[in-house]
Amino acid sequence: MSTPQNTPMLHVKGLRKIYQRGLWNKEETFRLEADFQIDKPQVVGVMGPNGSGKTTLFELITGSNQPTDGEVMCAGQNIHNVKYRERDRLAIHYHQSYQVRHFRKTKPSFMMERPVSDYPMVHLFDEPQFNTQDGYIGFMLDFFKRLRAEGRLVFLCVHPNEKFHVKIMREACESYIFVQKGQLSFADDYDNLLENPDVQNYLGALAAY
Amino acid sequence: MAFFEATHLQKRFGDQVVLEDITLSFEADQLSGIMGPNGAGKSTCFNVLTGHYRPDGGSVVFDGKDITGLEPRKIAGLGIARSFQIMTLFDEFSAIDNIMIALRGTVTRAFNPLYDLPGDSTTMDKAADVLAKVGLKGRELEMAVNLPYGERRALEIGVALASEPRLLFLDEPTQGLGVDGTARLADLIGELKQSYSIVIIEHDMKFLFKLADKISVIHWGQVITEGSPDELRANEWVQESQLGEAASC
Numbered sequence: 001m002s003t004p005q006n007t008p009m010l011h012v013k014g015l016r017k018i019y020q021r022g023l024w025n026k027e028e029t030f031r032l033e034a035d036f037q038i039d040k041p042q043v044v045g046v047m048g049p050n051g052s053g054k055t056t057l058f059e060l061i062t063g064s065n066q067p068t069d070g071e072v073m074c075a076g077q078n079i080h081n082v083k084y085r086e087r088d089r090l091a092i093h094y095h096q097s098y099q100v101r102h103f104r105k106t107k108p109s110f111m112m113e114r115p116v117s118d119y120p121m122v123h124l125f126d127e128p129q130f131n132t133q134d135g136y137i138g139f140m141l142d143f144f145k146r147l148r149a150e151g152r153l154v155f156l157c158v159h160p161n162e163k164f165h166v167k168i169m170r171e172a173c174e175s176y177i178f179v180q181k182g183q184l185s186f187a188d189d190y191d192n193l194l195e196n197p198d199v200q201n202y203l204g205a206l207a208a209y
Numbered sequence: 210m211a212f213f214e215a216t217h218l219q220k221r222f223g224d225q226v227v228l229e230d231i232t233l234s235f236e237a238d239q240l241s242g243i244m245g246p247n248g249a250g251k252s253t254c255f256n257v258l259t260g261h262y263r264p265d266g267g268s269v270v271f272d273g274k275d276i277t278g279l280e281p282r283k284i285a286g287l288g289i290a291r292s293f294q295i296m297t298l299f300d301e302f303s304a305i306d307n308i309m310i311a312l313r314g315t316v317t318r319a320f321n322p323l324y325d326l327p328g329d330s331t332t333m334d335k336a337a338d339v340l341a342k343v344g345l346k347g348r349e350l351e352m353a354v355n356l357p358y359g360e361r362r363a364l365e366i367g368v369a370l371a372s373e374p375r376l377l378f379l380d381e382p383t384q385g386l387g388v389d390g391t392a393r394l395a396d397l398i399g400e401l402k403q404s405y406s407i408v409i410i411e412h413d414m415k416f417l418f419k420l421a422d423k424i425s426v427i428h429w430g431q432v433i434t435e436g437s438p439d440e441l442r443a444n445e446w447v448q449e450s451q452l453g454e455a456a457s458c
Contacts, residue, residue: 138446
């Protein structure tokens, strides 16, 4: 199956996820907001402090978490309308090392759509474990490049705390998303990313590499 | 078409996706390696390729015949032998008995009351040949349980060879072997490679880099890269790792 020309690979439309606590006096504890569009295959680096909403964003894009508002269109298809077990044919979330796919079910599967793709269009790597001793990093970076060359969209989330993490990001990523307190900011390249004082603050001494 | 081809294999256990999409092929008369970090799905992949698990999607073709979902014994009957990560020997039997049990047709003949198995010199000779192949000449009458670990591993490979396989699968053969044992096993497999088509699943990269003609790297339940040891070694990150150092000496 193919997708119509000019359909963005990923369109995150007015997406909001609000977490609240309390039954009567509801108090907002976390709010993630995102609104962006990516038209072409690329490798997008995602960075941000712990608890800033990176994993929540990935869960919303892959349809394992239900948004409060807005929608996620993958290859023109609203991922939250796709059958649960087949959502990973559109967008797939790779956790650190294990692959558990769990979806919050809101309606029966038979009422939902089949995915337009049979191999994931969007691949989201959530803090993959990198070990410089065994050389697998090189194979993983090759894989990201191959996915991109095959016309896929790749998100690579890394929380840099070593020099080689920055090296990986600079080698693999063409553009960047920085997530802080549930807000996203975008950069076309690494230098552009570093112009953001919040990013400099976050990277600290690593920004120099 | 390759000698052995797996296409778009998928395997899930409930919510857990172990094989996302595996496409692999192995050529005859070659040693093919599959490697990957812990939890990459290597053993599940092995079990799907050899018929011990039925895949949720995809196909496996051996020498032009679709063997997807076939029972393990039927797959074995077509000439695919496998070893297991845990030892599967008859401990109270001698080395040669372990091989004789695995020889084709031995068991059926043994049920025939008119047939004298220990007196059958052809079967004995065949079994002795197999033992010699795996470096266990002179150890024929030793009970399996009394053999040192490295020789047990060799005997296990002998059991797999007894069925005269056309393709031999070995699951983490270096498991539990020390440096010496691994080096001796590498010599043995280097020998066997001359006369058998072999597939080895292994996390020990150095071992595979030394022996394999082609290596497929598995991670996240997918083949993330493939190539000859030289091609994989050329990667800058591999060069900088311990493996690069080891591979260059």
